[in-house]
Amino acid sequence: MKPSTNPLKQLTMGRRGFLAGTALGIGAGLSTHAIVSAVDEDETSDISLRDQDLPFIGTEETFSTHELMVLNDRLFLEDTGLAELGPRRIGAMDEAGLNVQILSAHTPGVQNVPGRKGIDFAYRLNKMLVDGPMATHPKRFQAFATLPLQSPEASADELERTVREDGFLGCLTNGIIGKKFLDHPDFEPLLARAEGLDVPIYIHPGLPPDEVFQIYYSNMRPEYQKEFQDQVLSISAYGWHQEVVTQCLRMITSGVFDRHPKLQIIIGHMGEGLPFFYERIVEKMREVTEKSLDKPFEQYFHDNFWFTTSAFPQTELLDLLLKYISVDRVMFATDYPFANMKTQTDWFRAVALPREAKEKIAFRNAERLFGIRA
Numbered sequence: 001m002k003p004s005t006n007p008l009k010q011l012t013m014g015r016r017g018f019l020a021g022t023a024l025g026i027g028a029g030l031s032t033h034a035i036v037s038a039v040d041e042d043e044t045s046d047i048s049l050r051d052q053d054l055p056f057i058g059t060e061e062t063f064s065t066h067e068l069m070v071l072n073d074r075l076f077l078e079d080t081g082l083a084e085l086g087p088r089r090i091g092a093m094d095e096a097g098l099n100v101q102i103l104s105a106h107t108p109g110v111q112n113v114p115g116r117k118g119i120d121f122a123y124r125l126n127k128m129l130v131d132g133p134m135a136t137h138p139k140r141f142q143a144f145a146t147l148p149l150q151s152p153e154a155s156a157d158e159l160e161r162t163v164r165e166d167g168f169l170g171c172l173t174n175g176i177i178g179k180k181f182l183d184h185p186d187f188e189p190l191l192a193r194a195e196g197l198d199v200p201i202y203i204h205p206g207l208p209p210d211e212v213f214q215i216y217y218s219n220m221r222p223e224y225q226k227e228f229q230d231q232v233l234s235i236s237a238y239g240w241h242q243e244v245v246t247q248c249l250r251m252i253t254s255g256v257f258d259r260h261p262k263l264q265i266i267i268g269h270m271g272e273g274l275p276f277f278y279e280r281i282v283e284k285m286r287e288v289t290e291k292s293l294d295k296p297f298e299q300y301f302h303d304n305f306w307f308t309t310s311a312f313p314q315t316e317l318l319d320l321l322l323k324y325i326s327v328d329r330v331m332f333a334t335d336y337p338f339a340n341m342k343t344q345t346d347w348f349r350a351v352a353l354p355r356e357a358k359e360k361i362a363f364r365n366a367e368r369l370f371g372i373r374a
Helices: 032-037 066-071 075-080 087-096 115-131 152-166 185-197 210-217 222-227 229-234 239-253 274-288 299-304 315-324 341-350 355-370
Strands: 057-063 100-105 141-143 171-174 201-204 265-267 305-308
Touching: 057 201, 057 355, 066 075, 066 115, 087 341, 100 355, 115 141, 115 152, 152 171, 152 185, 185 201, 201 239, 210 229, 222 229, 229 239, 239 265, 239 274, 274 315, 299 305, 341 355
Parallel strands: 057 100, 100 141, 171 201, 201 265, 265 305
Antiparallel strands: none
């Protein structure tokens, strides 16, 4: 197994009291609270104040349009600021100290729209970004392409067009596509094109298919449906995090990265639960894939995956992620407007990491992966 590169282990023992109310586990059961409580009172350093000047690139920042919300029955989100790409969003970015947002269309985007309708819809959404917020605020907004994934060859073409013509940074997909994951042979054109263009695919969670919803999440107490218990359980509370990890494991097991060794995949939400299962997954899968994969199972996590902090401002989870994944492959994200930008940036400024490591996560890794500047 790849040795830990957790920069939290480099924490200077003279640091103290950086995040009120949070006990971050470092090493074998020893919390940050225990460490800092033993520090000489004279040796104080407010890490949050030290890092007030930290630049940020947000790598999972969501938008929609009225047309897209109508398509996906999401008009109840109109008041969230999802479709606002001007003063309100820029103001929130300024307040939080977020230099750049990489915009992506709200799940499920247009990936369930077949044929020419889906192709045209994706093109309009992508051009709207280029001609609108990216033109008006060229230093503040970048974008991932929205793709008509029911048409994989057209998706590959639209990805290439957006990258070459409009400067897009890659694409974002949303969970299962119909009844297929990205490891299905139908999506080989898209995977090959992304690899050839040297741009990543961000796998965002999506809505479960009806059959999955009925089997796993349908609530047997109809009197509670006005509270949307089963819907929330199937998505943000639990379901879609598990589905993203399942898709990623399938991609490894089915040999996607042996066929496309330079392909890069991004997943959010502090690894979608993967860090919790990491050791068990590696233990169980390494032996059974030894003869079918080109590399040890765990090596693909370090060669082909990037992870973002979106909507999970929890230091203990960052610590767990960095226990298994290099700090060079972790990027900052807020999940705006579904999470408060300032809450996310304030949290990260207060995390007790060496400045170099914090800069990597906050903006330098994104600069390196995407070829942009904060």
